[in-house]
Amino acid sequence: MLKGILAISGQSGLFKLVAESKNNIIVESIETKKRLPVYSTAKVSALEDIAIYTYEGDTPLKEIFKAISEEEEGGPAISHKASGAELKSYFEKVLPDYDQDRVYTSDIKKVLLWYNTLQENQMLDFSEEEETDEDQSADKEK
Template identity: 50%
Template sequence: MNLEKILAISGKPGLYVLRVQTRTGFVAESLLDGKKITVNLKSNVSLLSEISIYTYEGEKPLAEIMQKIADKENKGPAISHKEDNATLTAYFKEVLPDYDEERVYPSDIKKVLNWYNMLQAKGLVTDEAPATEEVAAVIEETPAAEVKAPAKKAKAKKE
């Protein structure tokens, strides 16, 4: 599951997709209603690809947890985030048995399930690899001669 350009913006409901970076921030599109908003650099923004959940062994990336939910639900919707706390913690225990119950609160579980259901409703729950691996593969395949050629042409035009 690719969460590279999916954002959670503090104070704004739902999730957003990063569209364009500007001098003073960026433009994001809401997954809920498709409206575009501008976000300045002072806003508290979290990339979903950077979020982890505490376990007793360390931290698990959110993408792995969402993939486990997708596998459990056969890529269908998960239970509602509006269920009672006991139901949510029991469900999350099935998905991630070793999560740290003292450091992961019911509100965190609600967020994860709400985000998963939003992504699933938009068809973004897939088995694709993260974009960083694809970018690394493209960089490795590009010969060094191809990268240097444009720089030489630029010098020739200046003279």
């Protein structure tokens, strides 16, 4: 689900990986559909590699997105522009054991902005994840 979706430092929004070359990668903005080169000097984060600190360890972003989706019944989350107190209280409902000392309001804003961007562009599909879970349990039974 999050494979090939990137956040690039200094660029607003999310990007889809289109192509790779020796010196750069070509990405496409999810919102504007414009393509641009990103060079090796840019700080690029793959959403599938991002996790949020909890008291028990780390929770991958895709699990947080799934929890938000369940909370909102597939609809959009609250705006990332809501007040800090609103954002924290909302995030506590979605991820009750998040580490409040290490997860900042700015992190919560990014997670909600990314979720809403992907949700708006119909790029959140949790069914593939459930199938792989079922496939793995079926394999274990054999």
